[in-house]
Amino acid sequence: MSPAQPLPVVLVVDDEVRSQDALRRTLDEDFVVLTASGAEQARVHLERQEVSVILCDQRMPGLTGVAFLKEVRERWPDTVRIVISGYTDSEDIIAGINDAGIYQYILKPWIPQHLLGTVRNAAEARTLQRDMNRLDLELRTSTPVLRQRAERKLDRARATFDFDRIERLAGSPMDAVCALAERIARVDLSVLVQGESGTGKELLARAMHYASPRAAGAFVVENCAALTDTLLESELFGHKRGAFTGAFEDHVGLFQRAHGGTIFLDEIGETSPAFQLRLLRVLQEGEVRPVGATRVVPVDVRVIAATHRDLEQRVRDGLFREDLYYRIACVTFTVPPLRERSGDIGPIARRLLAEIAPALGRGAVRLGDDAMAALLAYPWPGNIRELRNEISRAVALSEGEEMGAAAFSSRVLRGQAGRSVQTQAHAQALPSSGTLAERLDAVEAMLLRETLLRHHWNKTRAALELGLSRVGLRGKMKRFGLED
């Protein structure tokens, strides 16, 4: 398996704690997020560590975002600069955009998926730029042998996301999926990846791209559920200046950017029938027409689509076009949920620890036996994304080289207790003494506890199954001491 890469660091500069929190929540999973409430605090962070991307609010007391980013450009030129602003600030920003060398500006209110995509692209751009600068230097000063070495390094930079990045136990259900995906990667067919949220569909798609003959081309990602039809079309197919209000410049769509490479269309099952028809035409004709353009542009792109839905069922329900389904689903993979491949939990958790601990300034951290047991006992409804969040939280809260179960959230620990309590609950015989009312109470308490455990203490779902209102269920939980 390839060595773990530390997560890139993103610095959020905003004087409003609520905005800081919202940005942190959006970015937490892919980055180490630092926050600062103003320029002074931000400088301290920038002096102490390497920051990949800085996201700065335009309106801050004392200094505008653009003015501060100008300073960042001079002192920390490697950090990619993004400014976030309200619509009314656009003119100031445009005036200062060149001075501050701003990578992109994001208008409020921002859409989480969109913002995450922009920051991911910014971080990737920085890594590539650094690789390119280094390689460029080597190429310019090199002999043929050195040049070959540099080219090999470039290949390695592109292959960061190979199949080894997908941690799994040899022989696990995910291992079988990866083996097949690696073979199919080399054949230029469209692929549909199905699976619950957070199971690693995007990671699999990336690995397929880098294992394909298209590896030298771009891998671009769009989350189809995050945008309205109009925005989605403009993002994917591009637009001409003046095509609609706010289209101040020509915009190259993601299909064009992915020319020669792969486009990953996440949450394809959420698209509208009108959009599905437009996408079908693009795929059939191999060309896009940017919104407002008269000419079409030929594109050569492999599509890998993903969904958490049963897309065939959606076709049967008339919610997804059958012709589009067959276009995008030449090959279909289903990524199993983590609870169906508990053998993978250990390798994945160790990989995540190796990535997250150094990014948070910690040395090597290993999982204690009780911590491992807790991870194995929990059913992970949010899959690997939830596991990543749990490990980040535990690293931040714990100390020392060995992480114990106590570092985990009560939800995970309850999941662990859940199994043992559940077994006890099943092993428990019906009460053999007491009045009828007391015995009925004991049975009721057992049933409640067992149902809550099965639903991971989700009261809404447990109440639904038991035919109770949520308030009614809470009342009973209180009565039987089942309060969480």
Ligand SMILES: Nc1ncnc2c1ncn2[C@@H]1O[C@H](COP(=O)(O)OP(=O)(O)OP(=O)(O)O)[C@@H](O)[C@H]1O
């Ligand atoms: N096998 C694995 N080994 C290590 N990390 C993994 C693995 N699978 C997934 N991850 C990590 O888990 C997180 C979620 O993965 P990913 O975004 O690929 O899931 P997804 O199924 O595409 O989610 P969604 O449907 O919600 O977009 C990412 O941070 C990813 O790097």
